[in-house]
Amino acid sequence: MKIIPHVCAALLLTFSMTSAAFGQHAGHTGHGSTQSGSTLPTERGDATFAAIAEIVQILGQDPETDWSRVDIDALRTHLVDMSVLTSSATVLTDVTPNGIEMQVSRSGRAGEAASRMVPAHGTVLAAETGWTSEVHLSDEAITWTVTAQTEAQAQQIKALGFFGLMATGDHHRAHHIALAKGSPSH
Numbered sequence: 001m002k003i004i005p006h007v008c009a010a011l012l013l014t015f016s017m018t019s020a021a022f023g024q025h026a027g028h029t030g031h032g033s034t035q036s037g038s039t040l041p042t043e044r045g046d047a048t049f050a051a052i053a054e055i056v057q058i059l060g061q062d063p064e065t066d067w068s069r070v071d072i073d074a075l076r077t078h079l080v081d082m083s084v085l086t087s088s089a090t091v092l093t094d095v096t097p098n099g100i101e102m103q104v105s106r107s108g109r110a111g112e113a114a115s116r117m118v119p120a121h122g123t124v125l126a127a128e129t130g131w132t133s134e135v136h137l138s139d140e141a142i143t144w145t146v147t148a149q150t151e152a153q154a155q156q157i158k159a160l161g162f163f164g165l166m167a168t169g170d171h172h173r174a175h176h177i178a179l180a181k182g183s184p185s186h
Contacts, residue, residue, distance in 0.1 A: 069182030
């Protein structure tokens with residue numbers, strides 16, 4: 001392999017500049033400050049950290065916040081449940097004439113998250129959509145059946161599947177604030 005000196009020099013200079021820039025911003029040096037002309041990213045970290053940071057900011061700006069009740073750990077546990085459920089849940093889905101029936105494994109960390117989330121979400125989903133949502137628990141699995149009256153709604157349910165149904169509705173943000181404030185979870 002032949003090494004071209006000016007290419008090596010350019011790569012070394014680029015690496016040095018990148019390392020220096022990274023060194024200035026790595027860790028927590030310069031928190032809250034920006035260099036002239038630079039823009040801060042809108043995300044504060046991964047999704048869980050960003051959600052917590054946003055809610056902490058909301059609570060801090062609300063003069064009615066009762067700090068003796070705030071429970072950020074409960075919010076974090078729920079956000080981790082959401083992530084684990086989304087990335088690791090084992091779900092078998094059977095299509096029915098009016099919707100779907102899902103078997104969600106209760107084993108492992110994802111099963112524990114599903115056991116906490118699916119029964120509560122099934123009830124909220126029914127209230128928000130008007131669909132029929134029935135959840136039954138056994139030792140091994142959660143059976144969740146979601147059906148609708150019309151063919152168009154049944155098609156929507158089938159297309160959404162388990163993960164889309166879990167994400168359906170606009171109650172999540174209010175639920176997260178309630179958890180952080182130490183209120184009942186649902």
